Amino acid sequence: MSFEALFDPRGVVVAGASSHPGKFGFVALHNILACGYQGAVAASNREGEVVLGVSTVRDLDELDEGVYDLVFVCTPAAANEDVLRACARKGIRAAFVTSAGYGEAGEAGVDAERKLTALADELGMLLAGPNGQGVISTPSKLCAQIVAPYPPGGRIGIASQSGNFVSSFMNLAAQTGVGVSRAVSAGNAAATTVADYLEWYAQDPHTSVSLAYLEGVRDGRELFERLRAVTAIKPLVVLKGGTTSGGQRAAASHTGSLASDDRIFDGMCRQAGITRAFDVEEAFEAAATFATQPLPRGPRTVVVTTAGGWGVVTADAITASELELLALPDDLRDAIDEHLPPRWSRNNPIDLAGGETRDTIPEVLRLVAEHPEVDAIVYLGLGIQSNQARLMRAGPFFADHGLDRIVAYHERQDARFAQAAAEISVATGKPILTATELATADPDNAGPATVRASGRLCYPSAHRAVRALEHLWRDARHRGADGARRERGSGGADRLDRASDG
């Protein structure tokens, strides 16, 4: 199937473009034109009106041949057979059908969906949808969807059985700056399922991790085999709806899905090396972490903090997880002693206890990251100085009391620390996760703002950083066990050397 035609089309046709800004046929054309798509754009409209500066055709047969690869279908279901046939004649190889009135709409709809699928098959056309919200592809600056947003570019590939989860994940991408490569709402998934998209993402050089929302499972065994093959290539994060009896009733009415015991699904995820998340933030943050941090080589984690209480709570979170709170090695303790007055915690968490001077944080981060017994770092306390700077800048004394120098210094320092965390992580190949509530409480703070500029996620809490790191460690462990098994079996390569996309 021509996924390239769907995600990187040379040209796009909107079938059923509307001049009414409230209609999907208008919104789809608007979004394609507004987000920077560089390919040819055409549209059809019954009246042949000009919509958003595009002279529409009344009849798709008027289109040039060989210019367009994708048709975005907003026409009523009854018109779609003619639309697809006309598009096929023009060399179009993929259709995203947003029209409703198919499998979700009773017996007649199910029948129409069956016919649509057979037609796409006959025409050799990739059929996405029907009843889906659309497709995003940042390498092509393509925003072919009937909703917002258009996310920043990045390495996360999204596929969802529910279009609104695509929007949710992309809203979080826009908020955090950790971007998206491709995103698609599978709609009714009549011909192309979430697993199909995930298989393509696994081979897509623009995608380094996939993020999927699943509700129903048609053939669990087949899904297991296919997703296991996907995770052998790239990490896969799955959010599954319908894990409780209440959620299952909702799923049955939403996508008509019947559920197995959730504990079986959970076991399947473990076995297939799928990273399973239980809410939308956890799912996005796990994917964002895979996309921006190297995989840890082990569970041994060190907390570096500028304040004691945060360290204690984070130590609790690590201890309750599958990560290990590393007992600080003697040589590392001695090395840190050189940089700090004696009141520092002298154990893990490394609480600097206010003993730091200008260069202490980057120096300590480097010492810890370079130590061979350390696999990962959680860094807390970024942005405190800039938070004070903000208060000074907004206060009545800023203008006349020479505060501008200290304010600039504070902001420079937090930017340096954030930059150092990213650079040391890349240099050592070890994950360093920076967590502060300022990431959401004051995203303009120089600390979190610089984390974002480094392309990484600034975690809104230490717990969420620990959870994300635990997901990375599980994936790395699975990959290691899997690699070892393959090596024993067939001499295959160890895949632990996956490069950071930092």
Add this chain to the structure above:
Amino acid sequence: MPTLSEADSKSLLARHGVPLLDERVVSDPAAAVAAAREIGFPVVAKLCGAAIAHKTERGLVRLHLGDDAAVHAAAGDLLARATVDDGAVGVLVAPMVSGSRELIAGLLTDPQFGPCVMLGVGGVLAEAIADVVFRLAPLTEADADSMIAELRTQALLGPFRGEPAVDRAGLRAVLLGLSQLAIANAGVRSVDLNPLVVSALDGRPIAVDALVELAA
């Protein structure tokens, strides 16, 4: 659904590598005594047949039989309790396993995921504790180990009230054996090893009862 007798269930499981105890099925009290002597006292005796599923409820299990006389009497009594509906029956003589911890393991056929191996915490509180993990058959050794590691009640798997830690290699062998059975024999619909008693002696998990259900 048709089921196999406990003895047939166990012999099928043993052929697929599920570790089981040295057990004998005999047809009269004298043979039961001979079997008990070979196995070593104390033993348990149960009435066993393809149509017998709920032995405990019917009083068809005799525990802690310490000598010839006890075995002889128990076997005679069990055989006398067999009804016409029970069909062909025998007396199963097995070593008496004691341990305060019980696990459950088994196999089930999920409509979407097919054969799945199950491991859980057993005993009278099992349903309330609901500490159960699943994997799809076939299992690798790593899958089996991760199932064991995933039980929430890990404290139960370590040394416990003077009893040794659970023999994890033995538990892994149970899970891998169930997996092998599922793959080799598509006619098996479910297997219930309940309870899987953790021996107070050496921590080995021992299936003291087994029920294999065949596809109709």
